[in-house]
Amino acid sequence: MQKSSGFGSWNDLQFVLAVARLGSFLKGARQLETNQSTVARRIQRLENALGTKIFDRHAHGMELTPSGQILFDKAVAMESITREIGAQLTGLDTEPMGTVRISVTEGLGYLWLTPVIAEFCELYPDIDIEVLTNRDSADLLARDSDIAITLDRPTEPRLVVSRVARVKLGFFLSQKYAAKFGVPRSAVELATHGFCDYTPYHGSADVNSWLESFTVGQRVRFRTNSASVYLAAIRSGVGIGLLPLFYNLAASDLLELALDSGCTSSLWMVSHEETNRSRRTQLAMSFLQKRFARDRGRWFEQSPTPASARAAHEQAN
Numbered sequence: 301m302q303k304s305s306g307f308g309s310w311n312d313l314q315f316v317l318a319v320a321r322l323g324s325f326l327k328g329a330r331q332l333e334t335n336q337s338t339v340a341r342r343i344q345r346l347e348n349a350l351g352t353k354i355f356d357r358h359a360h361g362m363e364l365t366p367s368g369q370i371l372f373d374k375a376v377a378m379e380s381i382t383r384e385i386g387a388q389l390t391g392l393d394t395e396p397m398g399t400v401r402i403s404v405t406e407g408l409g410y411l412w413l414t415p416v417i418a419e420f421c422e423l424y425p426d427i428d429i430e431v432l433t434n435r436d437s438a439d440l441l442a443r444d445s446d447i448a449i450t451l452d453r454p455t456e457p458r459l460v461v462s463r464v465a466r467v468k469l470g471f472f473l474s475q476k477y478a479a480k481f482g483v484p485r486s487a488v489e490l491a492t493h494g495f496c497d498y499t500p501y502h503g504s505a506d507v508n509s510w511l512e513s514f515t516v517g518q519r520v521r522f523r524t525n526s527a528s529v530y531l532a533a534i535r536s537g538v539g540i541g542l543l544p545l546f547y548n549l550a551a552s553d554l555l556e557l558a559l560d561s562g563c564t565s566s567l568w569m570v571s572h573e574e575t576n577r578s579r580r581t582q583l584a585m586s587f588l589q590k591r592f593a594r595d596r597g598r599w600f601e602q603s604p605t606p607a608s609a610r611a612a613h614e615q616a617n
Contacts, residue, residue: 310382313375315342316354320372323361397426400584403445405500406433406527407543408567411550412599413449416591420584427580433527446581447588448570451504458573464592465567465600467544469507471557476537478555484540487559494521494539498530501542510563511542546599567592567600 318328318339325339332339347354354368364372404413409431417429432445448454453461471490473483484490497520501507521539524530534541534554542563548556569588575581592600 310378312342312346312349313371313378315339316346316368316372317375317379319343319355319362320364320368323363325362396424396580396583398578398580399428399430400447400580401430401432401445402584403432403448403450405449405451407531407547408449409433410527411546412595416588419591420587423587424580424583427583429584446571446575446578447585448568449588450568450570451501451507451565453505453566453568454570460571460573460576462569462589463566464569464589465596467546467565467567467600468561469542469563469565470545470561471540471559472534472543472547472551472554473540473557474535474537474554477534477540480537483555484557484559490540490557490559491517494519496521496530496533496539496541497523498527498541499523499525500527504565506565507542507563510561514561514563544600549599 314332315328318331319325322328322331325336325343329336329339343354350367350371352367353365354371355362356365357363402413402417410433413431417431421427421429449464451467453463481493484493495515495518497511497515501511522533524533530541531543531547531551533539534543535551540557542561543551543554545556547554569585569592571581571585576585
C-alpha cells in the first residue's frame with residue numbers, strides 16, 4: 301500500500317473509533333450521522349496516509365488489524381484527553397444550563413426516574429436531560445453519561461459512588477398464569493413453576509448470587525435483557541418473575557406472591573470525579589439524592605413479607 305505524506309486528522313480517527321466499536325461501516329455511519337460511503341472513504345484515506353490496513357472484513361463484521369489495534373488504542377487515549385479537557389473546562393461553569401446525561405436501568409428509568417426528571421426540568425428550564433437505558437453504552441470513564449444509577453457498584457477509583465437506596469425484590473405473576481397453573485403457596489410449590497429471568501439482574505453481585513442459588517432445579521422458561529419485554533412476558537403468563545416491590549405501584553395488574561424472596565440489591569448513584577464538577581451535574585445529583593431519600597420508604601425499602609421463600613426453596617432443592 302502506497303504511503304502518502306499526510307497523516308489525516310482527528311476527525312478521521314473518530315471514524316476508526318466508531319467502526320471498531322460497532323463492528324461495521326453502516327453502524328459507524330449511523331452513530332456519526334453520515335452515510336456508509338463517507339465512512340469507507342475516510343477509512344481508506346487514513347489507510348493511504350499511514351500506508352497500512354486498518355480493518356479486515358469478516359463474516360461477523362469489520363475487525364481491526366494489528367496496525368489498526370495500535371491506532372485504535374492511541375485514538376482512545378486521545379479521545380479521553382480531549383474529553384477530560386472539556387470536562388475540566390465545563391467544571392468552571394456557574395450557570396445551570398446545558399445537558400446532563402443519565403444512565404439508568406430500563407425499569408427504574410421508566411417507572412420512577414422519568415416522572416422525577418419532569419419535576420427537575422420544571423425547576424431548571426435551562427438544563428436538558430438525556431436518559432440512556434442501554435447498560436452497555438453507559439461508560440462514565442468515556443463520558444458517555446454524567447450520572448449512572450445502577451445495581452452493580454463500580455470499583456474504578458476515578459468514579460464517585462454513593463448508595464441511594466436498597467431495593468427489595470419479590471415474586472410476581474399474572475392473573476392469566478394463576479388461572480392456568482395456580483398460585484404457589486410455598487417454596488416447595490414454587491419450585492415446580494416456570495420462571496422468567498431478566499439477565500441484567502446478573503450484573504448485580506447481590507441479585508446474581510441469589511439467582512445462582514434460586515434457579516437450581518428451577519425451570520427457566522423465558523430469558524431476556526429488556527425490562528419491558530420481561531414485564532410483558534410475566535403479564536402474558538409465560539412464567540413467574542422476580543421484580544422490585546415498587547412494581548406493586550406501577551403494575552397493579554400483577555399478583556405478588558405472599559413469599560419473601562429474601563432477595564435485595566443496593567442502588568448506586570455514580571458520577572465521574574471530573575464531570576461532577578459541573579454545576580448542572582451537581583444540581584441533578586443533589587435533586588436525585590433528595591428524591592431517593594423522599595421515596596425510599598414507598599418505592600424502595602419496603603417492609604418484608606413474613607415467610608422466607610429463599611431458605612425453604614434451598615431446602616426443597
